[in-house]
Amino acid sequence: MDNFRFYVPTDIRFGKDRLTTELTDVLNVYGKNVLLVYGGGSIKRNGLYDQVIGLLGQNKNKVVELSGVEPNPRIETVCHGVALCREHDVDVILAVGGGSTIDCAKVVAAGFYSEEDPWTVIAGRKGFQGDALPIVTILTLAATGSEMNAGAVITNLATNQKLGVGGPAMMPKVSFLDPTTTFTVPAYQTAAGSADILSHLFESYFNVTEGTNVQDFVSEGLMRAVIKNCPIALVTPDDYDARANLMWSSSLALNGLTRNGKHGVWSCHAMEHELSAFYDITHGIGLAILTPRWMNYVLSEQTVAKFAQFAHNVWGIVEKDPMLAAKKGIQATYDFFKACDIPMTLLAVGIDEEKFEEMAKQAVAHSTIKTDAFVPLTESDVEAIYRDCLTESSFV
Amino acid sequence: MDNFRFYVPTDIRFGKDRLTTELTDVLNVYGKNVLLVYGGGSIKRNGLYDQVIGLLGQNKNKVVELSGVEPNPRIETVCHGVALCREHDVDVILAVGGGSTIDCAKVVAAGFYSEEDPWTVIAGRKGFQGDALPIVTILTLAATGSEMNAGAVITNLATNQKLGVGGPAMMPKVSFLDPTTTFTVPAYQTAAGSADILSHLFESYFNVTEGTNVQDFVSEGLMRAVIKNCPIALVTPDDYDARANLMWSSSLALNGLTRNGKHGVWSCHAMEHELSAFYDITHGIGLAILTPRWMNYVLSEQTVAKFAQFAHNVWGIVEKDPMLAAKKGIQATYDFFKACDIPMTLLAVGIDEEKFEEMAKQAVAHSTIKTDAFVPLTESDVEAIYRDCLTESSFV
Numbered sequence: 001m002d003n004f005r006f007y008v009p010t011d012i013r014f015g016k017d018r019l020t021t022e023l024t025d026v027l028n029v030y031g032k033n034v035l036l037v038y039g040g041g042s043i044k045r046n047g048l049y050d051q052v053i054g055l056l057g058q059n060k061n062k063v064v065e066l067s068g069v070e071p072n073p074r075i076e077t078v079c080h081g082v083a084l085c086r087e088h089d090v091d092v093i094l095a096v097g098g099g100s101t102i103d104c105a106k107v108v109a110a111g112f113y114s115e116e117d118p119w120t121v122i123a124g125r126k127g128f129q130g131d132a133l134p135i136v137t138i139l140t141l142a143a144t145g146s147e148m149n150a151g152a153v154i155t156n157l158a159t160n161q162k163l164g165v166g167g168p169a170m171m172p173k174v175s176f177l178d179p180t181t182t183f184t185v186p187a188y189q190t191a192a193g194s195a196d197i198l199s200h201l202f203e204s205y206f207n208v209t210e211g212t213n214v215q216d217f218v219s220e221g222l223m224r225a226v227i228k229n230c231p232i233a234l235v236t237p238d239d240y241d242a243r244a245n246l247m248w249s250s251s252l253a254l255n256g257l258t259r260n261g262k263h264g265v266w267s268c269h270a271m272e273h274e275l276s277a278f279y280d281i282t283h284g285i286g287l288a289i290l291t292p293r294w295m296n297y298v299l300s301e302q303t304v305a306k307f308a309q310f311a312h313n314v315w316g317i318v319e320k321d322p323m324l325a326a327k328k329g330i331q332a333t334y335d336f337f338k339a340c341d342i343p344m345t346l347l348a349v350g351i352d353e354e355k356f357e358e359m360a361k362q363a364v365a366h367s368t369i370k371t372d373a374f375v376p377l378t379e380s381d382v383e384a385i386y387r388d389c390l391t392e393s394s395f396v
Numbered sequence: 397m398d399n400f401r402f403y404v405p406t407d408i409r410f411g412k413d414r415l416t417t418e419l420t421d422v423l424n425v426y427g428k429n430v431l432l433v434y435g436g437g438s439i440k441r442n443g444l445y446d447q448v449i450g451l452l453g454q455n456k457n458k459v460v461e462l463s464g465v466e467p468n469p470r471i472e473t474v475c476h477g478v479a480l481c482r483e484h485d486v487d488v489i490l491a492v493g494g495g496s497t498i499d500c501a502k503v504v505a506a507g508f509y510s511e512e513d514p515w516t517v518i519a520g521r522k523g524f525q526g527d528a529l530p531i532v533t534i535l536t537l538a539a540t541g542s543e544m545n546a547g548a549v550i551t552n553l554a555t556n557q558k559l560g561v562g563g564p565a566m567m568p569k570v571s572f573l574d575p576t577t578t579f580t581v582p583a584y585q586t587a588a589g590s591a592d593i594l595s596h597l598f599e600s601y602f603n604v605t606e607g608t609n610v611q612d613f614v615s616e617g618l619m620r621a622v623i624k625n626c627p628i629a630l631v632t633p634d635d636y637d638a639r640a641n642l643m644w645s646s647s648l649a650l651n652g653l654t655r656n657g658k659h660g661v662w663s664c665h666a667m668e669h670e671l672s673a674f675y676d677i678t679h680g681i682g683l684a685i686l687t688p689r690w691m692n693y694v695l696s697e698q699t700v701a702k703f704a705q706f707a708h709n710v711w712g713i714v715e716k717d718p719m720l721a722a723k724k725g726i727q728a729t730y731d732f733f734k735a736c737d738i739p740m741t742l743l744a745v746g747i748d749e750e751k752f753e754e755m756a757k758q759a760v761a762h763s764t765i766k767t768d769a770f771v772p773l774t775e776s777d778v779e780a781i782y783r784d785c786l787t788e789s790s791f792v
Contacts, residue, residue, distance in 0.1 A: 001411075014656070222613065
């Protein structure tokens with residue numbers, strides 16, 4: 001196990017019926033001028049927007065709105081948010097939405113105090129050490145874990161770049177996690193969010209660092225929680241416990257708990273970021289498509305033990321031959337996503353081989369997967385994995 | 397899943413070789429006057445005391461010592477610590493030791509600002525809402541989880557009471573978790589600490605709240621990490637990864653991660669606290685002795701499903717009959733503790749039936765196990781469980 005620092009001071013308020021009694025007290029700690037950040041309007045349809053606006057009105061907050069944050073939030077929206085914060089002397093940012101909305105809010109918060117252009121902040125480095133406006137979130141989608149970590153991913157379509165940035169000040173101060181706010185999440189987004197959670201777990205689980213049983217076994221537990229509850233939420237969208245388990249998994253999958261003490265870089269996220277940057281597809285869908293093909297591509301005598309462990313501990317596969325067990329585990333992963341009605345080929349989401357070479361180059365250029373991944377990947381490896389995603393697969 | 401709040405702002409610095417570069421920077425945030433709290437002198441034998449004193453000397457700290465904190469820390473020691481803090485204008489408390497030392501430091505920290513007698517603070521209520529001196533810890537024993545939570549347990553031998561208290565201000569600001577500091581922990585204490593970690597996990601796992609897959613599956617993972625690594629640490633005390641996994645398990649087992657979202661009170665801790673209060677035995681040993689007998693006592697048609705899940709997911713027991721699976725899981729738990737050389741009867745730790753009735757009364761009086769436990773326990777139930785602990789057991 002490597003040395004690590006675990007410092008996650010986000011105050012999680014988990015459960016239903018909390019906003020009425022807690023939201024304004026939380027905001028009042030920071031001030032009265034609120035930037036309300038949200039996405040495409042689902043919170044207007046499900047009543048959450050009206051509830052929040054009502055509470056802020058009673059509390060005599062001055063509210064400025066940054067709406068229409070994109071599923072892959074764009075730098076232009078961030079810049080607009082920074083300008084609004086400066087113009088209206090914003091004291092605190094309230095992000096109501098999923099990971100995209102929260103990510104956007106984080107970079108707005110950091111951009112407020114930075115004299116640099118926000119894209120410079122993002123493109124310059126992963127570690128942002130500056131100050132940021134305080135962020136409070138109301139999560140409406142179980143997926144990215146942004147509600148309980150310090151990272152954000154922003155897309156620049158002008159440069160075809162989708163890059164991550166993070167820093168201590170960007171960690172939300174308080175996050176409200178109310179499973180009922182996800183009852184209206186459509187099946188497709190529920191499945192994509194679950195795939196995102198699983199991918200966060202897979203990426204750290206398949207790792208070269210030795211002696212990390214705590215992280216690995218906790219990760220297996222979280223995977224099982226998602227695998228059990230996602231199908232329930234798809235069939236019964238208002239099943240409270242299913243939504244609660246998905247929501248809490250999303251936070252724990254990417255708050256450091258399963259990644260701390262390990263080194264190395266993620267593979268599927270690096271490859272998927274290019275799909276989203278070039279084609280603007282849903283992040284979780286891209287991850288679901290890539291993951292089983294990547295698993296199969298990197299499966300070898302060197303990696304088989306971990307894949308066999310995965311097959312047994314996560315999927316309950318009892319099979320003596322490690323290689324066969326590993327393949328069955330990969331097949332189970334693929335079949336799970338397929339059963340969640342995720343389109344499991346790139347062609348099905350409108351991506352053909354035209355830009356594979358360019359995206360593969362970018363995936364390697366924007367990350368260190370060529371040297372630091374679980375199994376290092378060159379441009380041609382990435383291209384081969386993209387190619388494996390064109391049509392349906394079978395692994396056993 | 398119940399509503400819960402998860403707010404654990406302790407800054408964990410995990411790994412080796414961190415003190416030299418980080419300790420004084422951490423302390424300097426709060427001031428120069430340090431109360432150094434430690435136990436029976438093991439840190440003098442293993443060199444940690446000299447290292448810390450050296451660093452504090454170079455940093456020109458004014459150090460006052462509260463040494464000799466008991467394994468079950470006593471109220472007299474707490475009162476002495478409070479007096480030292482007031483006399484020497486202490487700015488920050490540095491606890492170097494295991495859970496007892498850290499617990500003592502917490503109540504000293506809270507007592508400093510309280511006008512009440514420290515025992516009144518403890519006996520009065522579980523929730524302490526007042527202020528406390530900042531606490532920094534250097535953990536030397538994987539066991540109680542006190543390094544990453546807000547609770548403390550203090551013993552009053554004059555009244556035969558061992559009671560818990562907790563509050564937000566009592567949470568350590570920073571905890572250094574260096575697995576190498578536990579290389580010199582004797583086998584008996586390593587086993588007792590592991591039993592304590594497992595007990596924290598068991599107590600929340602066997603619970604009536606429904607829909608808590610995340611908590612339960614994460615808990616199973618942590619149990620497996622302890623079960624795998626404790627025997628390694630017993631055979632090879634300086635196995636870094638084994639010690640690292642035990643240490644990180646100890647923190648995660650009792651920082652809320654596996655308990656949040658559940659209601660109900662713990663059973664074995666309530667029963668064990670009386671053993672320690674009356675006989676001053678090692679807490680983890682008492683828990684190891686009680687736990688399998690308690691499991692067997694509460695096993696029924698109502699509880700069998702959870703015990704069968706435990707047997708399968710934690711011990712890998714494959715058995716179709718749920719009741720037999722459950723019993724095999726309980727037997728595996730008992731056998732594990734026995735294999736760790738824990739004396740598995742009360743007689744073996746010097747406790748006979750003389751005070752069973754009185755201790756059973758106290759266990760029920762000091763807790764709500766009669767109404768709120770996984771399976772409610774009356775005085776006669778507790779007495780029966782104590783009695784089952786007199787001699788060796790077999791469950792299958």
